[in-house]
Amino acid sequence: MAGLLFLLGLPFLLGIAHRLPEETRPHIPSLAAALRRSSLRRGLLVAAVYVTAQKIALGMIGPFLVDAGLDLSTIGLVNGFGSLFVGFGLALALQSVCLICFAAAATMGPFPASLLMILAIGSSSAVLALGFVALYAQFMRWSDPRQAGVDFTLFQCMDALVSMAGGVVARQVAHFLGYGVFFACAAALATLAMPLMAAIADR
Template sequence: MRGFASPAAIVLAIGGLYVGQSIIGGLTFIALPSVLRDRGLPLDQIGLTYLAVLPWALKFLWAPAIERYRLPPVGQSRSRSIVLVTTLLSALGLCLASLIGPTSLVPLIAVFVIIAFAASTGDIACDGHAVETLSERHHGWGNAAQVGGAYLGSALGSGLFLVLVAGLDWRWATLAMAALLVALALPFILSPAPPSPGSRTHQPSLGQALRRKDMRIGLALAAIYVVAQKWGVAMLGPFLIDSGLDLASLGIVNGLGGMAVGFGCALLGGALVRLWGAPVVMVLALVLQALALAGLAAAAWHGAAPRSVLLALGLTSSSGLMALGFVALYAQFMALSDPRQAGVDFTLLQCMDALVSMAGGVSAGWVSQHFGYGTCFALAALGAMIAAPAAWLLSRHAVRARREPETEPGLATGP
């Protein structure tokens, strides 16, 4: 089952997909709000772009069906056909967005919701394929491809895209991203399929996940942690634009700076998780995030901070501390996922992340529009401080619940 391709080839193939998915995320949630603000749209409307998180938040609803289709009772997996279709739909959606333009907000958001639906469905197949084809001793490389690919893709989607918009225009920049998506998916689509394992008997389901106490605690942990880490940076791009930074400069900072800082802190986070454990690293990231957000609040209220200080605070909060903390959070997700249906379990936890992120993006735009950036950043800093002890307690309770003897028949006890 695992001998059809080398681990390096598998990691390279899935890494390309993770980069492509993160290009879409960086373009939608980082670059697009900056472009819209540059075109003069109000902040409460810009916050509506976070509605494109909805498919990522709800993909747990169709994840079991996708897994059952991907892994038929007999025969080879259908991972490649799923990825092919979803990649082409995403690319076609970007082509359509290039024709709509950045000022027709409602149809543009509708298109990006469709793109997100396609990308999130492909992500289910990609995650399942990674678990299926990589042996346990190579899972770390798969996780590195996910984290590293996320920051590289986000840098391309937020940084390179803004540079192209400034240097060319919206249409050509968006078409370039569509072509890049297809190119990144080709190594996976053209790679050989794994041999069929024979018959498959397990039927993935949400019911098994939701009946487990450790998964319910994990969902609460994901919600609290994402509130603290993500809500404060939702309006960071528009804030920097309003502070006088042009799109090209912001693109360079998001691209090169975000990739370097984010990737470096992701590696640091992996080392610290191995050394101290995920709960300690999550608390550390939340406390540091609170300090960074407090600095942004002070800069917004006083309005006299140098651009270098604003950029340093922005990179620290949106790239560095986000990477540090989410490596630890995703380590918790992996520990809580039942190996027999890891794709469904991991997807469910990711969906809580996405749902809370969407609510945060919309509410952050409303607060910033009516009460100012300073209030938005200050509330987020307070939330991060409150979330730190809560995250610690929930993490410990989840570990204990995972080790409890199984009380319901038919449920997996985990590794």
């Protein structure tokens, strides 16, 4: 893998990078300049809402599948298949449907293993792939071209911060209230996030 990455990077190292024009930069990139822009602050809020709604439950799907009786090799195949081949659907809507099904499986009794695998692929891989592309495309659109690196890094930091904090909260809620309540709350959160994001985000 390291060798492949090195070979793929050679054209940029040896050719393209040397042909880039040198330009003067009248604008000095800074965090203060980024945070002064209302569009960036609104984008950070959208990122926080979306990441909370999308990722808060993803870390608990694996433990739930283990507790539901699926062996680790099957879960590995599910994750690998989903990551390679699945990347379509409506992200938050699909997330809601899958989480409602997980809540039902945890509350009403065991679902067939094949159905749990399909739900796991849809929720963790399809939603994550589509959501990742859509969210990061928005990050690029909201970044000021004069300091795109600073702005984009702020968005990524918000994504990482909310993901880590949400994972900690998710594990505690699932531990104390059970999978059924946890997935039901996560589904409600994903559903409520859609109109909230529409209200926050610009057209």
